[in-house]
Amino acid sequence: MAVAKFVVKRFVQIVITLILVMTVSYILMYYSPGGFMHTTVMATALAPLQSQNPVLYQQVMDQFQSRYGLNLPLWQQIVKYVWHTLTFDFGNSMQNPSLTIMSQLKQTLPVSALLAFGSVVLSVVVGVPLGITAALKRNTWIDYVVGTVSLAGQAIPSFVLAVLMVLLFGVVFPGILPIAGWGSWKDAVLPVVCLSAANIGVVARYMRGSLIETLRHDYIRTAKAKGVKYWPLILRHGVKNSLTAMITVVGPQFAFTVMGTIWVEQIFGIPGLGKVMQTAFTSFDYPLAITSVFLLGSMIMIMNLLVDILYALIDPRVKL
Amino acid sequence: MASTVAATQGSVAVRKKNRNRPFVQGWRRFSRNRLAVAGLAWVALFFIAGIIGPWVAPYDYRFGDFLAINQGPSWHHIFGTDNVGHDMFSQILFSIRSALVVAVGATLVSFVIGIVLGLWAGLTGGIADAVIMRGVDFMMTLPGFLFALILVVLLGRGYWSLILAIGIPGWAGYARLIRSLVLGMRNGEMVEAATALGASRAHIARRYMLPNVIGSMAVSLAFGIPGDLAQIAGLSIFGMGLQPPIPSFGNMLAQAGDNILGFPWLLYFPAGIFAITLLSFLFVADGLQEAFHPKGGR
Numbered sequence: 211m212a213v214a215k216f217v218v219k220r221f222v223q224i225v226i227t228l229i230l231v232m233t234v235s236y237i238l239m240y241y242s243p244g245g246f247m248h249t250t251v252m253a254t255a256l257a258p259l260q261s262q263n264p265v266l267y268q269q270v271m272d273q274f275q276s277r278y279g280l281n282l283p284l285w286q287q288i289v290k291y292v293w294h295t296l297t298f299d300f301g302n303s304m305q306n307p308s309l310t311i312m313s314q315l316k317q318t319l320p321v322s323a324l325l326a327f328g329s330v331v332l333s334v335v336v337g338v339p340l341g342i343t344a345a346l347k348r349n350t351w352i353d354y355v356v357g358t359v360s361l362a363g364q365a366i367p368s369f370v371l372a373v374l375m376v377l378l379f380g381v382v383f384p385g386i387l388p389i390a391g392w393g394s395w396k397d398a399v400l401p402v403v404c405l406s407a408a409n410i411g412v413v414a415r416y417m418r419g420s421l422i423e424t425l426r427h428d429y430i431r432t433a434k435a436k437g438v439k440y441w442p443l444i445l446r447h448g449v450k451n452s453l454t455a456m457i458t459v460v461g462p463q464f465a466f467t468v469m470g471t472i473w474v475e476q477i478f479g480i481p482g483l484g485k486v487m488q489t490a491f492t493s494f495d496y497p498l499a500i501t502s503v504f505l506l507g508s509m510i511m512i513m514n515l516l517v518d519i520l521y522a523l524i525d526p527r528v529k530l
Numbered sequence: 531m532a533s534t535v536a537a538t539q540g541s542v543a544v545r546k547k548n549r550n551r552p553f554v555q556g557w558r559r560f561s562r563n564r565l566a567v568a569g570l571a572w573v574a575l576f577f578i579a580g581i582i583g584p585w586v587a588p589y590d591y592r593f594g595d596f597l598a599i600n601q602g603p604s605w606h607h608i609f610g611t612d613n614v615g616h617d618m619f620s621q622i623l624f625s626i627r628s629a630l631v632v633a634v635g636a637t638l639v640s641f642v643i644g645i646v647l648g649l650w651a652g653l654t655g656g657i658a659d660a661v662i663m664r665g666v667d668f669m670m671t672l673p674g675f676l677f678a679l680i681l682v683v684l685l686g687r688g689y690w691s692l693i694l695a696i697g698i699p700g701w702a703g704y705a706r707l708i709r710s711l712v713l714g715m716r717n718g719e720m721v722e723a724a725t726a727l728g729a730s731r732a733h734i735a736r737r738y739m740l741p742n743v744i745g746s747m748a749v750s751l752a753f754g755i756p757g758d759l760a761q762i763a764g765l766s767i768f769g770m771g772l773q774p775p776i777p778s779f780g781n782m783l784a785q786a787g788d789n790i791l792g793f794p795w796l797l798y799f800p801a802g803i804f805a806i807t808l809l810s811f812l813f814v815a816d817g818l819q820e821a822f823h824p825k826g827g828r
Contacts, residue, residue, distance in 0.1 A: 227671055235680045242684045358565065365812035366805050367760040369767055373783050373801045381794040469673050473767050476784075491683050492769045503680070507672055514671070 213519070220518070224511045225296070228504060232292045235503045239496060240284055246304045246494045247274060278304065278496060291496065295504045303498040305489060311501050314486050319505075321392065322471045322482035328402040329467050333409035340410070341417025342449060348422060356418070360411030369473040372404040376477065390479040401474045405467055412463050413456070420452035427451075454525040461517030468509045556745065559821040566817020569810035576807050580630040583623035591616070591624040591777050600793050610795040612785075616777075618799060625777040625800070632692045632772070633758040637751060639697025640758075644704025649735055651705065652712030662705065669702035675761055679770060687773040696761050700754070707750055711743040745822035752815035756808045763804065779804045 246252060260267045275281040278301075279290050294301060300311035337360075344356040366374075379400065380389040388397050424430070425448050433447050472484035483505070490498040560566055589595075595615035603610045609618035651662040669677075677699035685691035715721060715738075724734050759779075765771040766780020774781055782800040 227668065230668070231672060231676075238680050238684045243686070361812055361816055362809055365756060365809045367764060367808070369764060370760075370783065370801060370805050370808070373797055374805060377794055377797055377801065466673050469675060473764060476767055488768060491679050494683070499680075503676065506676055510673065511671055 213522070217515070217519070220515050224508065224515065227511065228296070228507050229292055231507050232295060232500055232503055233288055236288050236291055236496070236500060237284070239491075239494065239499060240287070242494070244494060246496070247271060249493045251493075280496070291500050295500055300501045301497045303490075304495040305493055305498070311486075311498060315483075315501075315505075318482050318486050321480060322468070322475065322484070325398065325401050325405060325471050325474070325480070325482065326467050328398060329405035329409060329471075332402055332406040333413050336406070337410040337413025338417050338449075338453075340414040342421060342444070344414065344418040345421035345425070346444065348418075353418075356414060360414040363407035363409075363411030364415075366407065367473070368404045368408065368470040369477055371407055372401070372474050372477040375400045375404055392480045397478070397480070401478050401480060404474050405470050408470075409460070409463055409467060413460055416456045416459050417452065420455040421448055423455070424448050424452040454521060457517060457521050457524065461514060461521075466510065468506060468513070556818075556821040560817050563817040563820060565813045566820075569813030569817065572806060572810035573814055576626060576810070577630065579623060580627045583627045587617075587620040587623040589617040589620040591620055592775055593617070593620075602793075603795055609799045610793070612793075612796055618796065621777040621782065622799060622803060625779050625782065626803075628689070628772055628776055628778050629759055629762060631689060632696065632762050633755050635689075635693035636695075636697035636700065636758045636761075637754040639693060640700030640754065641704050641747075641751060643698070643701035645708055647701065648705035648708030649712060652709040653731055653735060659709075663709070666702040666706050669699060670706075674699035674702075675764060678761060678765065679768060682765060682770045687770065689772070689776075692762060692765070692772060696758050696765075700758070704747075704750060704754075707746060708743065711746055745818075749815060749818045749822060752811065752818050756811035756815070759804075759808060759811070 247256065256267065256270070259270065272281070279287055282290070298312070300315070302309065303311050303314070306314070340356050340360070344353045347353050376389045379387045387399055388394075389400065391397055425444075430443070430447055433443055438447070471482065472487060474480075475482040475484035476488065486498070487502040489495065490502050593616070595611065595617070597615070598607065598611050599615045600613055601607055601611045607617045607619065609622065611617055612621070647662050647665075651659040674696075678695045681695035681698060682691065685695055712735075720738055721734055724738055729737070762771055762778065763780035763783060766778060766784050769784075771780040771784075772778040779800055783797070783804070785796075
């Protein structure tokens with residue numbers, strides 16, 4: 211029951227935050243100079259019409275405005291867009307008016323989700339053992355190498371790493387792994403690696419710190435004294451208890467992976483969310499931009515919620 | 531956070547004996563960390579290149595040599611040329627300058643807002659504290675990048691706009707750090723004594739609190755600059771970075787992606803230098819962290 215109450219409370223918080231963020235974004239875009247019809251592409255296309263037939267041009271503009279509700283007062287526009295987005299009625303984007311945003315998302319969202327999920331799995335599978343190794347071999351060269359490498363992973367953003375990977379596998383060692391496109395599992399390897407680098411670093415660093423902290427506790431000494439063998443001691447008493455501390459720190463980090471997905475997709479030419487969202491903001495595509503804000507925001511916050519629930523499941527001391 | 535506060539309080543005790551002790555000690559610890567020193571050297575070089583770049587660059591960044599497009603590295607163009615004949619070496623030198631201006635500017639903007647709000651929240655408490663901390667929570671739930679993206683739409687793609695767009699959403703982390711430092715000290719004996727002597731709040735903040743938090747702030751600044759450098763480049767990937775023809779690392783990375791296989795040198799140098807720079811900044815930050823909070827790191 212407590213869990214249900216907690217989830218409902220957090221869910222309400224998430225919705226309120228989303229409404230706030232969408233409203234702020236809308237107001238900012240509304241007051242931005244320019245508009246979809248004034249972007250370079252549209253303006254050039256409409257320029258002949260504007261000079262030859264100003265009346266028709268005005269009609270086109272008016273029709274466009276009323277189609278997207280841009281002729282309404284600002285507060286009505288906000289209510290309209292926020293409400294429609296919250297009810298998953300995203301409408302049609304301005305750049306691609308024949309397709310609903312929903313149908314575009316249905317094609318692209320699974321791709322991005324797959325990349326993000328793959329990255330989470332890889333980061334845990336690689337990061338946790340690295341962190342454990344570093345903690346057990348503390349202050350040896352292994353520890354320093356792991357520390358430096360994980361710092362490097364954190365320092366270099368996924369899109370820079372992606373560019374470096376493209377160079378490595380496209381120019382230096384061509385033919386081993388595909389550097390662009392989407393089709394087989396091989397296409398996912400490099401993007402997932404790029405997305406994971408930072409997370410592996412964070413997971414390894416926190417796993418190390420947390421395990422060192424845990425192994426200092428008295429119950430570890432007690433377990434050792436009563437004759438628990440080395441690996442069961444480390445794994446069952448040490449690692450299990452330090453995972454909880456790690457999850458709180460690392461959880462939000464994963465949430466931001468969603469953001470990185472969009473960058474990395476651009477570089478590897480993967481038809482994911484990034485492709486849909488890329489031009490939303492530059493071309494003042496209101497419906498698409500608000501949808502992007504909504505999607506990114508809700509994915510990140512839901513991810514954080516899941517982490518909190520997971521935390522409570524693992525650590526019985528934590529009450530939601 | 532507890533260790534941060536403890537370390538700061540520890541340095542208070544040392545300061546009573548000798549004003550410069552914590553910094554001398556900090557430098558000694560920092561200089562033992564070879565990666566951090568190497569990083570510092572590269573960062574220094576980067577700053578120097580950013581300052582003197584326009585004078586040593588062999589070509590203007592707008593100059594395109596149409597007779598020498600897409601050339602590989604040669605004596606004339608040591609980093610090669612791009613598809614309109616820009617000299618890549620010059621492009622990189624100017625990019626360093628633009629990257630530094632925006633990153634340092636943005637970090638300072640976040641930092642100043644963070645200091646003001648953090649001090650305000652920490653010193654007055656009550657409603658101001660509650661409101662500011664709710665704001666911090668709000669900013670922390672979403673990536674600053676998202677706010678930056680929308681702010682760029684509003685403000686445009688010039689230097690100042692980008693500094694503000696990246697800087698404004700970044701205040702929350704600094705505000706939280708400074709508030710926690712202030713709270714850690716507010717109830718300390720030193721502040722009590724100053725209050726008893728009739729010192730004003732502003733005087734206490736400036737004279738007693740600020741000097742004690744400089745270490746923590748240096749660390750967070752050192753982590754902040756590479757973060758902002760990455761954000762600027764990230765904005766370019768979305769087509770929202772510095773408006774060309776101003777050269778920037780983000781634009782070079784974004785553009786060169788199209789013809790990477792034919793002309794890889796267009797990426798080798800920008801991507802390599804950018805990656806090394808981010809790494810160096812992080813090594814420096816990590817070194818500072820260890821130097822000022824030796825208990826926290828290893």
